[in-house]
Amino acid sequence: MRVHASPLAGACSLLFVPGTRPERFAKALASGAGGVIVDWEDAVAPGDKAVARAALAQALAGIGPSDRARLAVRINAEGTPWHADDLxxxxxxxxxxxxxxxxxxxxxxxxxxxxxxAMGAHGAVLPLMESVAGLDAVRTLAAAPQVLRLLFGxxxxxxxxxxxxxxxEEELVPVRLQIVLASRAAGLPAPVDGVTPDTTNLxxxxxHAARALRGGFGGKLCIHPAQVAAVHAAFAPSPEKADWARRVVEGFAEACGGVFTLDGRMVDAPVVKLAEQMLARARVLGVVHG
Structure with a gap:
């Protein structure tokens, strides 16, 4: 599978699951999340790293091809004792x-x-931006081969x-914007915003997901299955908005790419672009089909 065709490219939610809990992998994939990240890093104690590696390798055999494509693994960072073995x-x-x-x-x-x-010629990489040094290099990282999209920790x-x-988190507005702009400059899908630690206040x-959407992000990281529906509720256009987006795209095609009027308002190329983005989210989240 080519990187650009990955289902993770358009996922609005990415759900973490501990790498030492293989019985949860299938449940996480069935949660409705767009993608699942098996965590070998923060969720795994130092003495259990090898166990987590073996658990994922064994579990993949029982997961269908389409769900395997929705799985990612968070390895341990460069400079840690486990990074080389993870690679x-x-x-x-x-x-x-x-x-x-x-x-x-x-x-x-x-x-x-x-x-x-390590992933091979068609493998996808999701850099997780978590440091000032990472932000300083964000445009270089976004443009690197096989990078699918950026994540923000x-x-x-x-x-x-x-x-x-x-x-x-107004202090992070300029940081988030740099990640969004770097993604756009590199032609990547919109990046994925960070987690909400509170698992009870949906x-x-x-x-937080609505803020991410307003700020140009295309998804949000989740740490509990219950958070997935809340994220999707923020990212999914209402049926009325999805219908408007569909009519904009269809009207633009009928106008042969020219300016036209819809519901008494002028529609030009920037409006069409926003409608296309809205329609893409609606399709991913099942608000509209086709």
């Missing part, structure tokens, strides 16, 4: 159809290239930068 495990997983590798603390083109080599970034963010999760 060494990737070729076998990629050969079985693993969709992508998430590279935490991504801050160098060399690190992304090493992950890409905003909690780690705050700690690295020494930020003390308020509830609205209204908060939906609010």
């Amino acid at each position: 060494a495990a990737l070729p076998e997983l990629a050969a079985q159809g693993l969709g992508a590798v998430v590279l935490p603390k991504a801050d160098s083109a060399a690190g992304v290239a090493a992950a890409a080599r 905003h909690l780690d970034f705050q700690a690295d930068a020494g930020l003390v963010c308020g509830p609205g 209204q908060l999760v939906q609010g």
Whole structure:
């Protein structure tokens, strides 16, 4: 499967699951999440890293090809004692159809290239931006071969930068914007925003997802299956908006790419672009079909 054809490219939700809990892999894939990230990093104790590697390799045999393509694995970061062994495990997983590798603390083109080599020629890499050094290199990382889209680890970034963010995280607006613009400049799908640690306040999760959408992000990371529906509720256009987007796209085609009027309002190329983006999200989330 080519990188650009990966189902992870348009996923609005990516759900983490601990790498030492293989009984949860299938449940996570059935949660409605667009993609699932098996975590070998933060969710796995140092003494269990090898167990997590073996668990994923064994579990893939029982997962269908289409679901394998929706799976990614977050390996341990460069400079940790487990990084080399994680990279060494990737070729076998990629050969079985693993969709992508998430590279935490991504801050160098060399690190992304090493992950890409381990995944093979058509393997996808998802750099996780979690540091000031990563932000400084964000355009280089976004443009690296086999990078599918960027992820934002905003909690780690705050700690690295020494930020003390308020509830609205206004301090991170310029950081998020740089990630969005780097993605656009590299021709990548819109990036994926960070997690909401609160697993009980789904209204908060939906609010954070709505903020991500307004800010140019195309999805959000989740740490609990219950968060998936809240994220999708924020990213899914209403049926009325989806219908408007469909009529805009159809009207533009009928006008042969020229300016036209819909519901008393002028429609030109920028409006069509927004409608196409809205329609793409609606299709991914099942609001419209076809």
